[in-house]
Amino acid sequence: MSSQLFDAIDNLAKEKGIDKSILMEALEAALISAYKKNFKSATNVRIELNETTGKMSVYSRKAVVEETEDAQLEISLEEAKKIDPNYSLEDVIEVEVTPKDFGRIAAQAAKQVVTQRVREAERGVIFSEYIDREEDVMTGIIQRMDPRFVYVNLGKIEAKLAEAEQMPTEEYHVHDRLKVFVTKVENTSKGPQIYISRSHPGLLKRLFEMEVPEIFDGTVEIKSVAREAGDRSKISVFAQDPEVDPVGSCVGQKGQRVQAIVNELKGEKIDIVEWSEDPVVYVSNALSPSKVVDVLVNEEEKATTVIVPDYQLSLAIGKRGQNARLAAKLTGWKIDIKSETEAREEGLLTVSDNEDSYSDKDEDLFE
Incomplete structure (x- = not known):
């Protein structure tokens, strides 16, 4: 096998941010499977890959026994001693069985398994990146729409905004920028899936955290949110320090802070009230x-x-x-x-x- 394949794997690992050892292990498993399939062998084999020389070797592994019952898996002690007098019962002997045309088969197997592993690894990287964004606000761009979903590009992945999670009073257009609330991130058989919402109360809470420094630093606390998306919402806030006006902090000078949130929610009315234990x-x-x-x-x-x-x-x-x-x-x-x-x-x-x-x-x- 040409050293070009090792170079390609090395470059791919760096480009995709994938551990190279994962690709090499997958390649070895694929070559073993390819050998057994193409040469109709049930023999236990081991693949040896030499990255320096670019050489690939296949070794058949057989157990040393008194009398053989399966010649593909076993070798008699008498035959083993002909190879090396030091062999004894229950030893494992390895014999090189690399086929002449195995390079071509190896290249095909390598392409398939590396492509698959790269896809799986990429999914893992994306999942790891987005799982920390659950219950957070992200900004995306609308890519397309159909009767059931609005598809929003969040960078490395496309998220679906289901009809039930859309604001009933809001119109969506391709290429519009949109702030969405990430409700859940799942790693499925089809890859990472991100569930987003424009109607979730969490969106309103996160927008206030982004817009009001006193909430972000903990001076003002959001106690509760009630929302009928696109129409009206109520949010209760509290400040431990009696010198701090929690409602005024959220409203902002001349209403600038709350107005920014109202604009993001396309005119949704927001009542800000002070929380009390009474x-x-x-x-x-x-x-x-x-x-x-x-x-x-x-x-x-x-x-x-x-x-x-x-x-x-x-x-x-x-x-x-x-x-x-x-x-x-x-x-x-x-x-x-x-x-x-x-x-x-x-x-x-x-x-x-x-x-x-x-x-x-x-x-x-x-x-």
Whole structure:
């Protein structure tokens, strides 16, 4: 076998970033298989590859026995001693059996196995590179589309954005740059598969981490995210330091920080609220922009009854119940919203409780 094959393997290993020993081991296994197949041999053989001379040798391995039962696998002690008097029972004797035209067969086997191993190794390299990007945001370019998927090029691999993971209000065009959330990376029989999303709540969380330095460095913590992709989202934030305004940090000067995220999500509305361990405060904040008169808490069922001014009922519930639904998802508490009139009729609100809410309403009217 020509030394050119060794040179080619050496260059390929360097180019693809693959351990050369992996390719050489695969080549040896392929040559053994090729020898047995082409020469109809069941003999145990060993391949010796000399990279310096470019020579390849095939050796038949036979066990030394008293009497042979299979001449392809065994050799008698008498015959073995003719080769070397020092052989004894249970020794293994090797005899070179390199065929004259084995170079041609070796070249074919080498091409097949090296190509296969390179493909497998490349898949392994890609998988190793992308497995660390799970639950992270990556930027890709849309390559093509079909009724089921948007295909996004992420560099060394093409990811599929399934219809269920797309934003319903978003239009996709070939060559558009797109930020996507990597939900899962799997190593399959067809190679690494990357699952991405534009609708996952994790995308919103990562975008805030990228845009708000206080979140990135841990000064401000994201506690929860509730999202109806393309329409509206709520995010709760908290700062351990009382001097830090977590909501203001996320909004940014003149709303620049949150606006950058809204632009990336094509106009999705985002409510940023302050987290609190007190469910009364937290649920009240979560129902923003609606005002809340009172929150009645049922700890056992983790449920709340929220009383809002009559004129704020529609705002608190939101269009198609969206505001209340997102608030419940954000806080993890069941939320039942009642107007002041309903609460008073059910005995949940006293007259004195009403006075403050009406004065709040009057202040709004004069503002």
